[in-house]
Amino acid sequence: MLIPAAYALLKIGRVVWMPVDGSLHGPAADRLMWWNLVALCAIAVAGHLWLAFAMLRRKPAKRSVPAMARWVLLAGFCGMYAWMALTAQNLWAETRYEGPLQTAMHVEVVGVQFQWYFRYPGPDATYGVTRPRLVNAAAGNPLGIDPRDANGRDDVVSSVLVLPAGREVELRLRSLDVMHGFFIPGMRLKEDAIPGMTLHVHFTPEKVGTYPILCSQVCGLGHDRMQARLMVVSPADYAAWIAGRERAREAEE
C-alpha cells in the first residue's frame, strides 16, 4: 500500500506544489519547507514500516525493546525538533523582529468586504488622515481620506498593488469592517488585516511578474472573491506608473 501511495504522492507533487517564489526571503523559506517535509515524511514512513513489521510478526519476540533504546530514540527526536525550531526561528527573526530599512517604500493595505485597496502616500511620504464616516466608495473615496488634511491630497488609492522589483516595501495593514487575511502566495507572505489595529509587514519583491493576492481569513459571503493582483515591475516602469496616477489624481481636482 505504501509504494503505490508514495508513487501517487510524487506524481501529484510534481503538478501541485508551491507557486513560483518572487521574494527575497522566499528561497530560504522554501528550502526550510522542503527539508521539513522530507524529514517528516521519512519519519512517517519509518513509523509505518515499524507498524507493518509488528503486525506481520506472528511469533512473539522473547525480548522487549530496552528502555535505553526508547530514551535514545526520544533524545534523537528532541534534537531534531530543536534543530527545526532554531532554523525556523532564525528566519522568523530576520523577517519579523526588525522594522524595514530606512529606504523602504511604504504602502497601506486596506481590506473591506470584499475588496483590497492599496494607498500610496505620495511625494510627501505621509498618509493623510482617514475618517470612517467619510468612507464613500461611490464618490471615489473608499478609504474615507479627509480632504481637509493636506497630507492626504497627494495620496494615491489603487485596486492593484504595483511595486518596483528589488526595493523593500513596508506594508501597513488595516481593515474597515471585519477581519481579513492578506495573503500573497508568490511572496510567501501572510498577515491578517484586523479592524481597529494597524499591523506592519515588510518584504522585498525580486522577480518581475504578476502575483495573485488572496483573502485567507473568512470574512463573509464574498470571501473567495476577495482577490487582487500584485504587479512587480521594473523601477522605471514603477516610476512611470505612479507618476501617471499622480497626474490622473491632479486632473480630477
Add this chain to the structure above:
Amino acid sequence: MRRALGKVFTTDHRRLGVMYLLLALAAVAVGTTLSLLMRFHRVWPNAVIPGFGVMKPEDYLALVTMHGTLMVFFVLTVAPQSGFANLVLPGQIGARGMAFPKINATSFWLTLVSFLVLISAAHLTAGGAPISGWTSYPPLSALPAAGPGQGLGMDLWLVSIGIFCVAAWLSALNMLATIVGKRRAGMTWARLPMTVWSWLVASVLTLLAFVVLLAAVGMLFSDRHFGTNFFIPMGDMINGQVVGHGNGSPMLWLQLFWFFGHPEVYIAVLPGMGLATSLFANFSRRRVAGYKMMAGMLVAIGLLGLLVWGHHMFVSGINPYAGTAFAAVTMAIAVPSTAEVIGWLATLWGGGLRLRTPMLFALGFLSFFIAGGLTGPILAQPSLDVYLHNTFFVVAHFHLIMAMAGVFGVFAGVYYWFPLMTGRLMNETLGKVHFWVSLIAAYGTFLPMHFAGLAGEPRHYDRLTGPAMNFTALLPLERGITYSALLLAAAQGIFLWNVFVSARRGRVAGVNPWESTTLEWENGEVPSLIERGPYEYELPQGEGGYHPQWESPVKQE
C-alpha cells in the same frame, strides 16, 4: 409510563454513556452529510443539489460552520470523553457509580438541548446558519449586518455553545470528582488504567478551557444585544454604516477563543490515546512499555496544551517575540507526543498481535496520530506557518490528528466495549472490512489536501476559480478527494449495519471476551481491595497468562 420515563430520565451512568454515544452518532451523521455536500460543491460548483438548488457562497460557509461545530463539539468532545467515560469509568476504578449522578444526567440533557438549538440555527431561521466558521471571529460574528446567517442564526449558535460549555463543565466536574474521590481501596494512581489517566487530564482541561469559552460567548452575545464593545473597535463599519462606538478589539476574542480552542483538541484526542495504550497492551499481551512515563507524558501534554494557543495567531498581529515563545512551547509539546508514540511502538515491536477489530482501529489511530502529528512541527514554525496558515495544509493536519485519530479511537472503543452495552460481540469480518476501507479512504481524502495547501489554496473557499487566482490545476486532485470522501462515508454503512445486526444476533460475548485485566470486565463482585496493576499480561508461567485487577495475589499461588 413511569417506568418508561424512568428509563429515559435515568441517572444510571452506563445508560447515559450509551445516550451520549447515540447523540454523537446523530451529530456525526449530520456533520458527515454536510461535508459531502461541501466536497460535491467544490468539484461541481454549478450542479443543482436536490433540496439546495445551486449552492450559493453563503450556503457553503454555513455548511463549513455547522460541520465544524457539530464535529468538534458534539462528536469529538461528546463521544470519547462523556460517552465512554460514562460507560466504563466507574467500572474501571471500582466505583459503584459517579460522584454526582444527578449533575451527570443534567449535563447530558443540557448537551441534547444545546444540540437541538444548534440544529435549529440552521433550519428555523430566515438567514440560515451562521457563516463565520466554528471559530466565529468578530466583528463578522458580532454584527448581524455582516452577512446572511449572522442574525438569529448566530444568536442561536452562541446560545447553543453557551449551553454546551455548562454541560461540558458539569460533566468534567463530575468525572474529576469521581476519579479523585470514588476509587476503590488499593486503586492507587499507579494502578489506574491509562484511559482513566486520559479522562483525568481531559477533565482538568475541560474545567479550565470551557469556562473561558463560556465567558467569551457571553461577551460576544452582550456585544450583539446589550451595547457593549468587547470585540468591536472604534469606527468599525458594515455596509457603509459606522457601528463601532466603543473601543473593543477582535484580538481579545482570538486570545479567549484559542485559549479554549487548543486545549479542546487535546480533550478530543487524549481519550483515544489512553484507549490505544490499553488496547495495545491487551492485544499484544504485554505490559505497557514505561507505564509511569506514559501516564506522565499524558499529563505533560495536558499542561503544555494550555500554553500553546498563540500558535493560531502567528499572523494575526501578536508581537513577533510572543510568536517565538509560542513556537517554542508548541515545538515542546511534540516531545511528550513523540514519547507516547515511541512507547506504543515499543509495546508493539515484539509482534504476536491479536489483530481483532478493536486492535485494528487502535493501530489505525496510531497511524493517523503519526501521519497527522508530524505536520504539527511544521505548522509550529512561524516562518513556515506564514505560508501555510489557513490553507488546506492545516485542514489536512487537523483532520488527520484530531478528526480521523479521534474517530478511529471512538470506533476502537465501540468494537471493544460493545459487549458491555449489549452482551454481544460485533461481527469480526464486517469490522475488518469497515476498518480497511475506512483507513484507505481516510488517507485518500486527507493526504492530498496537504498538496492543495502547499499550492496555496485557502480554506473556506467554495470553488477553485477566482478573479485573480485559479486552482484549476488542482481539479483532478479535488475530484479524487471527493470520491474518497464518498467512499469513506459509504464505509460507515458497514459499521451501522454491523452495530444493528450484532446488537440483536451477534455472538454472545460471555465473561471478559478480550481477556482484559481492567475492572470494567469483572461481572461478579469487585474485591474490596485492589492489589494489582492495570496491565499484568506477559506472565512467566506461559503464553496468554494474565492477572486481572480483580484477582488477589494470594488466589494465584
